[in-house]
Amino acid sequence: MTARSRKAEGLKGGAGEAGAQLERLMEGAADLVTPEDLLQKLERSLREGRPMRAKLGMDPSAPDVHLGHTVVLRKLRALQDLGHEVDLVVGDFTGRIGDPSGLSETRPQLTEEEVRKNAATYARQVFKVLDAGRTRLLYNADWLGRLTFAEVVDLASRHTVARMLERDDFRERYQAGRPLGVHEFLYPLAQAYDSVHLRTDVELGGTDQTFNLLCGRDIMRTYGLEPQVCLMMPLLEGTDGVRKMSKSIGNYIAVEDSPDEMYGKTMSIPDSLLLKYLELLTDVPRPEIERLRRGMEEGSLNPRDAKMRLARELVTTYHGPDAARRAEGAFVRVFQARELPEDIPVRDLARPAMEAAALLVALELAPSRSEARRLVQQGGVRIDGARVEDPAATVELGHERLVQVGKRRFVRVRGAAG
RNA sequence: GGAGGGGUACCCAAGUGGCCAAAGGGGGCAGACUGUAAAUCUGUUGGCUGACGCCUUCGGAGGUUCGAAUCCUCCCCCCUCCA
Numbered sequence: 001m002t003a004r005s006r007k008a009e010g011l012k013g014g015a016g017e018a019g020a021q022l023e024r025l026m027e028g029a030a031d032l033v034t035p036e037d038l039l040q041k042l043e044r045s046l047r048e049g050r051p052m053r054a055k056l057g058m059d060p061s062a063p064d065v066h067l068g069h070t071v072v073l074r075k076l077r078a079l080q081d082l083g084h085e086v087d088l089v090v091g092d093f094t095g096r097i098g099d100p101s102g103l104s105e106t107r108p109q110l111t112e113e114e115v116r117k118n119a120a121t122y123a124r125q126v127f128k129v130l131d132a133g134r135t136r137l138l139y140n141a142d143w144l145g146r147l148t149f150a151e152v153v154d155l156a157s158r159h160t161v162a163r164m165l166e167r168d169d170f171r172e173r174y175q176a177g178r179p180l181g182v183h184e185f186l187y188p189l190a191q192a193y194d195s196v197h198l199r200t201d202v203e204l205g206g207t208d209q210t211f212n213l214l215c216g217r218d219i220m221r222t223y224g225l226e227p228q229v230c231l232m233m234p235l236l237e238g239t240d241g242v243r244k245m246s247k248s249i250g251n252y253i254a255v256e257d258s259p260d261e262m263y264g265k266t267m268s269i270p271d272s273l274l275l276k277y278l279e280l281l282t283d284v285p286r287p288e289i290e291r292l293r294r295g296m297e298e299g300s301l302n303p304r305d306a307k308m309r310l311a312r313e314l315v316t317t318y319h320g321p322d323a324a325r326r327a328e329g330a331f332v333r334v335f336q337a338r339e340l341p342e343d344i345p346v347r348d349l350a351r352p353a354m355e356a357a358a359l360l361v362a363l364e365l366a367p368s369r370s371e372a373r374r375l376v377q378q379g380g381v382r383i384d385g386a387r388v389e390d391p392a393a394t395v396e397l398g399h400e401r402l403v404q405v406g407k408r409r410f411v412r413v414r415g416a417a418g
Numbered sequence: 419g420g421a422g423g424g425g426u427a428c429c430c431a432a433g434u435g436g437c438c439a440a441a442g443g444g445g446g447c448a449g450a451c452u453g454u455a456a457a458u459c460u461g462u463u464g465g466c467u468g469a470c471g472c473c474u475u476c477g478g479a480g481g482u483u484c485g486a487a488u489c490c491u492c493c494c495c496c497c498u499c500c501a
Contacts, residue, residue, distance in 0.1 A: 239455090240445080241456085242444095249445090250445090250446095251445095264454095264455060265455080266455095267454050267455060267456080268454075268455040268456075269455095269456075270456055270457075271453095271454090271456045271457075272456085272457090273456095274456090302453055302454095303453070303454085303456070304453045304454045304456080305453085305454095307454065307456080308454080311454095331454085331455090334455095335454065335455065336453095336454075368464085368465065368466090369465085369466070369467090370464080370465060370466075370467090371447085371463085371465095373467095374447085374448080374462065374463080375447080375448065375462095377448095377462090378447085378448045378449060378461065378462065379448075379449060380447080380448045380449070381448095390468090391468090392468060405447095405448090406447075406448065406449095406455095407448095407455070408455070
């Protein structure tokens with residue numbers, strides 16, 4: 001336990017309602033700068049009956065909200081449940097600069113129309129978690145776009161290059177000799193200016209945003225404002241169990257994934273991630289998570305069953321209990337009992353017969369004939385349950401055939417008669 | 419402006435005239451096993467071909483050579499040091 005969090009333990013204890021709120025907000029958080037400041041803001045909020053303003057920035061370029069995002073969103077929801085309000089800032093302006101965090105690449109510049117469209121898509125997904133009645137949806141181009149060059153220079157003068165290079169990502173790239181654009185320095189400053197403009201009380205983000213959030217704190221001070229509190233949430237590893245969940249890597253579970261997909265992807269996370277997912281993504285109470293942990297340690301609980309519980313919770317949250325039950329049934333049927341799923345897509349082909357390899361390509365079960373041939377040679381292809389041995393075998397399509405690739409891709413195909 | 423280093427397949431990275439469709443790792447896919455699409459192990463991973471083989475690919479465009487990812491010329495991009 002760090003000195004800071006030890007001190008926070010003390011703060012939580014004796015401060016009544018504000019202390020209780022502080023405790024609730026720190027649950028699961030990776031870091032909080034600083035607990036003292038937050039407690040003070042909470043006390044004042046309660047005293048004056050005025051909600052705090054919490055801020056979250058959103059990148060407008062990738063409109064799929066995934067479970068990694070919901071770690072922070074759920075914390076914002078907790079703030080709302082405690083009576084506070086949320087400013088959701090669509091980074092339509094900062095998005096054009098390009099966030100250098102992590103695996104950065106130059107982001108495509110979006111048109112006004114695309115930004116609004118993406119934001120609407122975002123809103124639809126985000127409000128599965130957030131309380132729309134306590135949320136403002138804002139676009140930072142509305143104020144950043146109006147700054148004059150002189151004002152931008154003034155903003156930039158409030159921070160030094162040395163301090164910019166304190167940021168791990170910048171320093172590492174600089175030292176490793178990888179490109180580092182001057183404009184990238186403006187990203188944290190722009191995000192900080194959002195906080196100045198909105199008089200933000202608390203800014204949330206993943207731990208990868210630590211530098212940006214703290215930068216906001218510093219910059220607010222230089223404008224003579226009360227500095228924001230920074231609440232960092234842990235990053236959630238994706239389904240590969242190693243890298244942070246991200247759309248571009250493809251290791252993500254989206255809140256709009258179908259129930260079957262969401263359930264299946266959840267079952268594919270490594271066992272080692274199970275408890276973290278339960279903690280950060282569900283409302284399963286702490287003591288129960290603790291019980292599950294002990295059960296698995298003692299061997300009395302199969303991790304698979306705990307994971308099924310997690311999958312059920314997640315699907316229930318985003319699709320409801322009926323969908324969760326159906327998804328679980330489908331999963332058990334296909335992967336545990338090795339039976340067929342209920343809904344198998346049907347494709348019609350205007351051919352009476354086809355070579356196996358060509359058939360797989362026609363059904364989009366393989367991207368090329370070479371790949372199709374490999375699949376067959378590796379024993380990954382079944383037709384009507386029987387393994388196909390020869391890629392060149394002829395498949396009669398006079399009656400409906402069931403084509404299976406691997407364990408989980410099924411297509412029923414109907415050809416032309418005769 | 420000067421000097422030097424670098425751009426290789428989905429990603430990282432080796433390769434400096436033929437044995438290179440290109441080592442190794444990651445990721446993906448498939449198989450075995452299982453407790454799940456976990457873990458582990460095995461195979462596979464440019465396209466066309468039954469196969470021999472052929473075609474396209476190593477920042478871009480030309481050139482040398484029987485033969486080029488490898489050599490030469492020009493161009494584009496990145497980095498370092500100096501100014």
